Amino acid sequence: MVSAALLTQARRSAGLSQRALAARAGVAQQEITRYERGRVTPSLERLRALIAACGLELTFALARADDSYDAQIVAVLALAQSLRLEHALRDAQPLRVARAQASGASAPTHADVLGVLRALDRVAVRYVLIGELAEVMHGSPLLPITSTVTIVARAGQRDSLSAAITASGGQPTASVATSLIDAPARFTLGLDGVELVVAPAPAGTQGYEDLRRDATSVRIDEDLTVMVASLIDLVRVAEASEDRARLPALRRTLELATATADASADAA
Numbered sequence: 001m002v003s004a005a006l007l008t009q010a011r012r013s014a015g016l017s018q019r020a021l022a023a024r025a026g027v028a029q030q031e032i033t034r035y036e037r038g039r040v041t042p043s044l045e046r047l048r049a050l051i052a053a054c055g056l057e058l059t060f061a062l063a064r065a066d067d068s069y070d071a072q073i074v075a076v077l078a079l080a081q082s083l084r085l086e087h088a089l090r091d092a093q094p095l096r097v098a099r100a101q102a103s104g105a106s107a108p109t110h111a112d113v114l115g116v117l118r119a120l121d122r123v124a125v126r127y128v129l130i131g132e133l134a135e136v137m138h139g140s141p142l143l144p145i146t147s148t149v150t151i152v153a154r155a156g157q158r159d160s161l162s163a164a165i166t167a168s169g170g171q172p173t174a175s176v177a178t179s180l181i182d183a184p185a186r187f188t189l190g191l192d193g194v195e196l197v198v199a200p201a202p203a204g205t206q207g208y209e210d211l212r213r214d215a216t217s218v219r220i221d222e223d224l225t226v227m228v229a230s231l232i233d234l235v236r237v238a239e240a241s242e243d244r245a246r247l248p249a250l251r252r253t254l255e256l257a258t259a260t261a262d263a264s265a266d267a268a
Contacts, residue, residue: 005255005258009236010054011054012205012236013239018032021053035047069253076088082220112194114220115168116189121224121226123160125160128211128215130234131148131149132144132146138228140250149195150197151198152200152211154208154212155200170189185197185198211230214232235251
């Protein structure tokens with residue numbers, strides 16, 4: 001399924017539908033579908049050609065095998081998806097406390113993060129969650145120690161976003177425009193320093209509609225459900241970002257999560 005994820009990531013990064021990619025590559029759309037669903041594994045040469053049709057290049061390098069994340073990822077994947085955020089924030093709390101003490105601030109808690117998400121929910125902001133919080137919900141072993149809630153919001157929600165920011169203890173600014181903005185807007189909120197980042201179109205994506213297409217609805221508390229970007233799309237964002245430090249762990253998470261899902265499907 002590694003080839004399936006790579007092809008899907010490349011196609012979405014190029015902003016192409018399966019039909020458009022098939023036309024560019026001179027193949028039937030069904031072929032692209034079979035590859036992306038993992039029903040057929042393309043040869044390496046075929047995969048390179050399809051990715052080239054996306055305007056990208058599949059590069060290769062040999063490196064020492066690293067399975068240092070595997071045990072952590074497997075342990076997180078064993079948890080219900082609804083519990084992963086709570087466990088990640090709990091495990092990261094000592095690091096967050098240390099960071100907060102160094103700056104003279106108090107450390108945000110799980111409840112503080114949920115407070116921001118609830119504020120967005122109460123005023124019906126339409127968004128997709130990305131960033132560290134979304135990553136741990138998919139099984140990433142990297143702890144979210146920055147207390148940043150990063151969302152990609154649908155355009156045209158100025159009033160709702162302003163209301164959510166105000167309810168969370170922040171101050172809306174003129175940059176929360178009807179069509180959002182061209183660069184991410186950051187708001188340090190009153191809930192012990194939780195930061196809300198509103199990103200119109202993260203690197204490697206075409207924005208809300210692009211990420212919403214494959215996002216998953218996750219219930220993380222009795223009264224709170226959030227739309228979380230797919231793991232493939234989170235890898236896509238990390239791949240295109242300037243800071244790629246999280247990428248190896250995310251790619252390994254994608255491999256193990258896919259293997260786990262395949263094993264469950266076979267057992268069923």
